[in-house]
Structure formats: structure tokens, C-alpha cells
Amino acid sequence: MKADISVNETLRELERITEAQRRIITIIAQDVRNPLASIVSLFQLYQHNGIDPDRFNNFLHVSSTQLHSTMALLENLVLWGNIQLQPQHPDPELICLKDVVDGVFTELTVQASMKENRLINQTSQLVKLCMDENILRFILRNLLTNANKFTEKGRVTVDGFNYEKKVIFRVTDTGVGMPVRMCERLFLSKEKYSCRGTQNEWGSGLGLILIKEFVEQANGSITVQSTEGQGSSFIIELPL
Structure with missing residues (x-):
């Protein structure tokens, strides 16, 4: 009986960790990748003379703000992920x-x-x-x-x-x-x-x-x- 309870608890813990990992990947794919992709596209346009310098400088200011926000999101995500991957019931x-x-x-x-x-x-x-x-x-x-x-x-x-x-x-x-x-x-x-x-x-x-x-x-x-x-x-x- 005790063995069955232990196995069930282990399975539940594995399911919880798997769900946390899935959410982390989803957040990276949506909220981190998209702003970074737009910044990469901006630099690619500039390298191939697809945008004039004045417009590039304007977009660069916006991209800088976006990059700082993305870094803050990443820090948040790392902290949240560390919490999620801890044992489910740590000593309070x-x-x-x-x-x-x-x-x-x-x-x-x-x-x-x-x-x-x-x-x-x-x-x-x-x-x-x-x-x-x-x-x-x-x-x-x-x-x-x-x-x-x-x-x-x-x-x-x-x-x-x-x-x-x-x-x-x-x-x-x-x-x-x-x-x-x-x-x-x-x-x-x-x-x-x-x-x-x-x-x-x-x-x-x-x-x-x-x-x-x-x-x-x-x-x-x-x-x-x-x-x-x-x-x-x-x-x-x-x-x-």
C-alpha cells in the first residue's frame, strides 16, 4: 500500500515538472522569441541596405527599450522556473x-x-x-x-x-x-x-x-x- 502511494506521488511530481517545462518552452517561444526576432530582422534590413540610416536610428531606440523589457521577462522566467522545479512542498x-x-x-x-x-x-x-x-x-x-x-x-x-x-x-x-x-x-x-x-x-x-x-x-x-x-x-x- 505504501509503495503504491509513493509511486503515485512520484508520478504526480513528474507530471507537475513536465507541465512546468512545457509552459517555460511556450513562454520562450511566444514572449521571448518574437521581440528578439523583430530586432534581428531590423539589423538584417540595415546590413542589406533595406532601411535608411535615419529610420534605422528611430527603430533602434524602440528596439533598445524592447530588449530591456525582454531581458526583464527572461529574469522573471528564470526565477519562476526555479520555483516551479523545486519540490512541491518545501518546508515553509x-x-x-x-x-x-x-x-x-x-x-x-x-x-x-x-x-x-x-x-x-x-x-x-x-x-x-x-x-x-x-x-x-x-x-x-x-x-x-x-x-x-x-x-x-x-x-x-x-x-x-x-x-x-x-x-x-x-x-x-x-x-x-x-x-x-x-x-x-x-x-x-x-x-x-x-x-x-x-x-x-x-x-x-x-x-x-x-x-x-x-x-x-x-x-x-x-x-x-x-x-x-x-x-x-x-x-x-x-x-x-
């Missing part, structure tokens, strides 16, 4: 939310300063979470990167607190905001909803879908509140 860690936020802020300091945005951590030192720190960092890194993407000369704030038997934390920005229709469709996996940032930064919309998966796996929820021209707030609730 009791971690301080404020400390993790500070760590992610440090990583994003240069990006925020380039857009003259202030990063503000208003999370209580008392807020603790029992979860994989890599998953929490993935969630925060994506939400904060998005907030910075759509904000310029403004503020990006994280606050967290305990409420009843939950930990609630919010990532709020003073950026461009979103229409109601976009908020309603933001987390739909079949139609990744993305638009350009304040400096024409490109994005795939993939990060939010992966965040939703992680949050739901932890028996939590994620919602968004937004007003066009005033900013957005992403609220995550997790079991205490």
Missing part, C-alpha cells in the same frame, strides 16, 4: 514581510530613480508570513516593477498589516491608472492584457497571471483597484 519559512520588501526595493532602486519615483515601505515589522520567500519575492518584484513602469515622478508604496486571520499587503502607485474594463480582464490567462509604460516600456502581461497562480496556490486572493490618471492599488490577502 516564517519571514518578515517588511524585510523582503526592503530587499526588493534595493533591487529596483536604479529603475525607480531613472523615473524619479519614490519607493516607500510602510509595512509593519510585526507582519510575518509562513511561505516560500522566493515566491513572495517574485510577487513583490513583479508588482513593484509594474507600478514603476506606469508611474513617473510619483510614489510607489507598499503597506502590510494583519487583519483577523489574514495578512493583507498592498502595492499602490500614483501612476496613470487603468480603465475598469482592463481591471476586469487583467488576470485572464487566455488574453494577456498589456500596454506600454510611461516611457514606452514593453510588457507581456505574463507576470500578473503567474502572481495570481502563486497567490491562489497559497489559498489567497488578489484584487486591483484603479482610477485613470490617479494610480492603481493591488491588494493581496493571504492566510496568517
Whole structure:
């Protein structure tokens, strides 16, 4: 009986890893290959005198922005892939939310300063979470990167607190905001909803879908509140 249970668990784990590998390949094929292919095509046109230098310089600026965004997507994909290929049930860690936020802020300091945005951590030192720190960092890194993407000369704030038997934390920005229709469709996996940032930064919309998966796996929820021209707030609730 125990042998049968062990075999079934092994098969389930292999299926989970195979599915994760399949998704990684799909993401590389769609969200990484396409922008890189367009940049390669641009240089091929230039090498064969298929585009004049002035137009090439204009396209080169756009391609540079696209390349930075693709690199960010690759970093995200590597982090997500590492998490997916870990054992399914690692020992949970009791971690301080404020400390993790500070760590992610440090990583994003240069990006925020380039857009003259202030990063503000208003999370209580008392807020603790029992979860994989890599998953929490993935969630925060994506939400904060998005907030910075759509904000310029403004503020990006994280606050967290305990409420009843939950930990609630919010990532709020003073950026461009979103229409109601976009908020309603933001987390739909079949139609990744993305638009350009304040400096024409490109994005795939993939990060939010992966965040939703992680949050739901932890028996939590994620919602968004937004007003066009005033900013957005992403609220995550997790079991205490």
C-alpha cells in the first residue's frame, strides 16, 4: 500500500515538472522569441541596405527599450522556473514581510530613480508570513516593477498589516491608472492584457497571471483597484 502511494506521488511530481517545462518552452517561444526576432530582422534590413540610416536610428531606440523589457521577462522566467522545479512542498519559512520588501526595493532602486519615483515601505515589522520567500519575492518584484513602469515622478508604496486571520499587503502607485474594463480582464490567462509604460516600456502581461497562480496556490486572493490618471492599488490577502 505504501509503495503504491509513493509511486503515485512520484508520478504526480513528474507530471507537475513536465507541465512546468512545457509552459517555460511556450513562454520562450511566444514572449521571448518574437521581440528578439523583430530586432534581428531590423539589423538584417540595415546590413542589406533595406532601411535608411535615419529610420534605422528611430527603430533602434524602440528596439533598445524592447530588449530591456525582454531581458526583464527572461529574469522573471528564470526565477519562476526555479520555483516551479523545486519540490512541491518545501518546508515553509516564517519571514518578515517588511524585510523582503526592503530587499526588493534595493533591487529596483536604479529603475525607480531613472523615473524619479519614490519607493516607500510602510509595512509593519510585526507582519510575518509562513511561505516560500522566493515566491513572495517574485510577487513583490513583479508588482513593484509594474507600478514603476506606469508611474513617473510619483510614489510607489507598499503597506502590510494583519487583519483577523489574514495578512493583507498592498502595492499602490500614483501612476496613470487603468480603465475598469482592463481591471476586469487583467488576470485572464487566455488574453494577456498589456500596454506600454510611461516611457514606452514593453510588457507581456505574463507576470500578473503567474502572481495570481502563486497567490491562489497559497489559498489567497488578489484584487486591483484603479482610477485613470490617479494610480492603481493591488491588494493581496493571504492566510496568517
